[in-house]
Amino acid sequence: MSKKDTNARELPALHRKMFGMSFYGWILMPAVILLAFITLYPCFWMIVMSLLKVSTRPGMKNEFVGLANYAGLFKDSLFLQGWVIQGKYVGISLVVEFILGFAIALFLNNLKRSANVITTIVLVPMMIAPVAVGFLYLYLFNSSFGWYYWFLRSIGILRQGSILGDMNWAVAAIIIADVWEWTPFMALIFLAGLKKVPLDQLEASKCDGAPPIRRFFDVVLPNMVSVIVIGVLIRFMDIMRYIDTIFVMTTGGPAGATKTVSYYLFDVAFRFFDLGRGAAHGFVLLLVTIIIAQAFVNIMKKKGVQR
Amino acid sequence: MFRERMSRRNFLSTAGKAALSGGLLVAVGGIVSKPKVWAGGSNEATQAAKKAGGADLWRQYAGTKLIFMSENTPPSSAIKARAKEFFDLTGMEIDIRQDVLSTVQEKVGIDLKGGSDAYHLNYAQDKPMGTLFADYWADMSQFMNDPTLPQDPEGYDLDKWGYRWLDVCGKFYESSKIVALPYDNAVAVMFYRLDLFEKYTKEFEKQFGYPLVYTKDTTWKNMLDFMKFFNTGKYGVEYGYGFQGLEGWAGQLDFQRPLYAHGEWQEWDMPDQFLGTRNPGPSRWGDDQSVMTLGKMQQLYKLAHPESLSWDWSGVNNAFQTGKVAMCVNYGEFAASVEDPKQSVAAGGKVGYGMDPKGEPSWIINGKKAVNATNYGIGGIAINGNLSKDMQRAAWIFTVWATSKPLQMSVLKELGGTPTRMSVLTDPEVVKAMKRPTTMPNALTYPPILEAVKAPHVVPGPKIPKWNEYATIQCIEIGRCMQGRQGPEETAKILKKKLDTMHGV
Numbered sequence A: 001m002s003k004k005d006t007n008a009r010e011l012p013a014l015h016r017k018m019f020g021m022s023f024y025g026w027i028l029m030p031a032v033i034l035l036a037f038i039t040l041y042p043c044f045w046m047i048v049m050s051l052l053k054v055s056t057r058p059g060m061k062n063e064f065v066g067l068a069n070y071a072g073l074f075k076d077s078l079f080l081q082g083w084v085i086q087g088k089y090v091g092i093s094l095v096v097e098f099i100l101g102f103a104i105a106l107f108l109n110n111l112k113r114s115a116n117v118i119t120t121i122v123l124v125p126m127m128i129a130p131v132a133v134g135f136l137y138l139y140l141f142n143s144s145f146g147w148y149y150w151f152l153r154s155i156g157i158l159r160q161g162s163i164l165g166d167m168n169w170a171v172a173a174i175i176i177a178d179v180w181e182w183t184p185f186m187a188l189i190f191l192a193g194l195k196k197v198p199l200d201q202l203e204a205s206k207c208d209g210a211p212p213i214r215r216f217f218d219v220v221l222p223n224m225v226s227v228i229v230i231g232v233l234i235r236f237m238d239i240m241r242y243i244d245t246i247f248v249m250t251t252g253g254p255a256g257a258t259k260t261v262s263y264y265l266f267d268v269a270f271r272f273f274d275l276g277r278g279a280a281h282g283f284v285l286l287l288v289t290i291i292i293a294q295a296f297v298n299i300m301k302k303k304g305v306q307r
Numbered sequence B: 001m002f003r004e005r006m007s008r009r010n011f012l013s014t015a016g017k018a019a020l021s022g023g024l025l026v027a028v029g030g031i032v033s034k035p036k037v038w039a040g041g042s043n044e045a046t047q048a049a050k051k052a053g054g055a056d057l058w059r060q061y062a063g064t065k066l067i068f069m070s071e072n073t074p075p076s077s078a079i080k081a082r083a084k085e086f087f088d089l090t091g092m093e094i095d096i097r098q099d100v101l102s103t104v105q106e107k108v109g110i111d112l113k114g115g116s117d118a119y120h121l122n123y124a125q126d127k128p129m130g131t132l133f134a135d136y137w138a139d140m141s142q143f144m145n146d147p148t149l150p151q152d153p154e155g156y157d158l159d160k161w162g163y164r165w166l167d168v169c170g171k172f173y174e175s176s177k178i179v180a181l182p183y184d185n186a187v188a189v190m191f192y193r194l195d196l197f198e199k200y201t202k203e204f205e206k207q208f209g210y211p212l213v214y215t216k217d218t219t220w221k222n223m224l225d226f227m228k229f230f231n232t233g234k235y236g237v238e239y240g241y242g243f244q245g246l247e248g249w250a251g252q253l254d255f256q257r258p259l260y261a262h263g264e265w266q267e268w269d270m271p272d273q274f275l276g277t278r279n280p281g282p283s284r285w286g287d288d289q290s291v292m293t294l295g296k297m298q299q300l301y302k303l304a305h306p307e308s309l310s311w312d313w314s315g316v317n318n319a320f321q322t323g324k325v326a327m328c329v330n331y332g333e334f335a336a337s338v339e340d341p342k343q344s345v346a347a348g349g350k351v352g353y354g355m356d357p358k359g360e361p362s363w364i365i366n367g368k369k370a371v372n373a374t375n376y377g378i379g380g381i382a383i384n385g386n387l388s389k390d391m392q393r394a395a396w397i398f399t400v401w402a403t404s405k406p407l408q409m410s411v412l413k414e415l416g417g418t419p420t421r422m423s424v425l426t427d428p429e430v431v432k433a434m435k436r437p438t439t440m441p442n443a444l445t446y447p448p449i450l451e452a453v454k455a456p457h458v459v460p461g462p463k464i465p466k467w468n469e470y471a472t473i474q475c476i477e478i479g480r481c482m483q484g485r486q487g488p489e490e491t492a493k494i495l496k497k498k499l500d501t502m503h504g505v
Helices: A003-015 A023-050 A068-073 A077-109 A115-127 A130-140 A147-154 A167-195 A199-207 A212-240 A244-249 A261-271 A275-302 B008-032 B043-051 B074-081 B083-090 B101-113 B126-136 B165-170 B194-199 B201-208 B220-230 B249-261 B288-303 B306-310 B313-321 B332-338 B389-402 B405-415 B428-433 B441-452 B467-482 B488-502
Strands: B065-071 B093-099 B121-125 B180-193 B239-242 B325-331 B351-354 B376-383
Touching: A023 A275, A068 A275, A077 A115, A077 A167, A077 A212, A077 A261, A077 B467, A115 A167, A130 A147, A130 A167, A130 A244, A167 A212, A167 A244, A199 A212, A212 A275, A244 A261, A261 A275, A261 B101, A261 B467, B065 B074, B065 B101, B065 B389, B074 B083, B074 B093, B074 B180, B074 B405, B083 B093, B083 B389, B093 B101, B101 B121, B101 B126, B121 B126, B121 B165, B121 B180, B121 B389, B126 B165, B126 B376, B126 B467, B165 B180, B165 B376, B180 B194, B180 B332, B180 B441, B194 B201, B194 B351, B201 B220, B220 B239, B220 B288, B220 B325, B239 B288, B239 B313, B249 B288, B249 B467, B288 B467, B288 B488, B306 B313, B306 B467, B313 B325, B313 B332, B325 B332, B332 B351, B332 B441, B351 B441, B376 B389, B405 B428, B428 B441, B467 B488
Parallel strands: B065 B093, B065 B121, B239 B325
Antiparallel strands: B121 B376, B180 B325, B180 B351, B180 B376
16 A cells, blocks of 8 residues: 555544544644643733732732722823833834835845845844843944944934933934844845745736836735735734843933833833732733734735735 | 554553653652752762761751842952852852842842742842842841851941941831841942043133132032033043933932932931831922922033933943043942053042032022932842741851951952941051052042941932832933923922822822
8 A cells, every 4th residue: 555545544534523623633732731821821810910909018918909000000101101102112113124124135035146145144133132232232322432323423413422311312222223133034024925926927027018116016015915914013013022122221211211111011010019000011011912913914904915 | 654653542641641750750859859958959068068067057057059149249249259168168059140230129029029939148239129128038137146056256236337237228117127238338439530630720720710629528519610621622531520310220329419419308208218118208309409409400411421311330430431521420349440450541540539529508498408418229138038947047147158357358358349347448458458559449439438428428218118110200200301301390390299199198
């Protein structure tokens, strides 16, 4: 009996349902239970904790306060300002990373020689630990010896004597660090998408006399939409919780200018140790991230992205 | 290939047995690896445990391994380098883990509040750590007179340490419980370029009508003149002065100095600022003195190095060492690097050390005194209260050793430590080292430190349970004021409202 015949006989058996689940389902079950435990259990506790005033002294009991922690968030000016700062940080970073990432991906896709070497070099920033990137930019923006500081002053863009000590420039600084580190990630995903664009469609449009820009918008882009959705979605969810470089570069300052809502969550939970308030804060952040991500997916679905 | 060797039933049966065995192994391993006093990892520690005699108080817990979570401060590094000495004396291993203060705070906080004992000993920095975690630390007074434990021959009374340092880092909100022994000090003093002051005094006098000298009577108003003079860039540096207003503890301390210097102003009334209080009541923000001083601070920040709001002690030290600023208030421990010619352009006798600037009498409207406001961080060693009694006793042995005079003395001599015992600070050898030439550069800062850490100049608090939140709010609002985003009066009103809301007033 050939190997092909054996597979043909055994595969239906493997798919046969036992208590409503296939063999594959059963062998995956322990992993699913474990995963559910390590994700759902903390999530459940976060929700429970968000309804408590967690004791600040040993021997004292936690007090049930209902939705008071949530109500408190909307009276907290740092929480509300944090959303504005987060909006700027996430929005500008994503747009710039998207544009630059696409441009780099197109460049890499059209390389005839040394494509692998150049791609590897381009990807280096995203392989560096975010804390190390924070320190790198802390030094680059330093007014005593920072190269970026010197460069920006030399070309007349920077009039202030400081980057990280100025409220506007500090926001720009954390965005620049994020863009530098994560644009390669977008480029990598878009490059994978570009490799999947059907050559026959491209050649057909070329034969029809379509100029490069038309080919990009009519052939490349429609074939890339699902990849773009995935890239932007992953990056969006990542940047929403990202505090590493901010922690190193500015600690949320100066004067709270870079205190994003996720950085403020770290403050509330692990510096103030107000765990009930921190849990409510974290849950709201999680909900907002899920809602925005879902809305984004829905919009894309409506526009016919099914691939 | 897999399917040919093993049936589905066999696979599930084998996997089940493997999982069960694994679970049992983990459970048994957990029980075995959690004795009351657990043995150190190395063979040497085990051998030392075997040799330990019952009569040797120091060695009664030989074989134990202690973990000390500390900030990456010079004394912690120095003691880490001497871990072998501790092992030889006690047969115990000490594992010192160091990190930045915010990470220490996070790790220790989770450990303590989670009822866990991953870290047996904690770095008890007075305000950012102690105000939050003091209730979770063991009361050391129970060990202090215990004849079955080693004791320091000098004892632990208040006068054995710097001025009320035991109260500052060891007692929180009540005087009956001692939760930490002072282990390192970081007192703020003025670092200034003595060489430039001497060189340009005539030019300065021509412009401002008095000589360019720094004394304990130099006021914050004089600082404005110094900044105007040096900011011209003609006198060897780019700026006159650098603050350290980075959000967090650095900023809180930095803003506190001019605030307290003018009329001994503090945010809250407390029966004893050195002990603090759990319920401080309404804040003083918004009174005339607070608005006045904030206005003057705006002027000072306007002339200071533009990076001032992004610097902490390391940032401003870097600027001072590289000749960017002529003056900065910084902590005594930085003298070692400032005096090191490999790291600093200011090395070689070019730096003078003095008390922090005094309040300007004409800027005081609350009828109180002008003082040389001096604040600090007094770091202690605390014992995790979640530990078993035996482990707490073992941890006490390390605490006694790490805060003893001989160790502080040798660390100071060899590695630039920051002693807390008065017997070290007044030791003839150390007193001699307070003048140049010296082999202990940190000692150059001790004369102003010893004069400034007493009343009325010293400002220890505010020691309140919500210290971290207070520091964040204060740094943000004062930072905005210093950047000109809001006026002094508006800032004081916002601070009053926010801090009172924080305390439910």
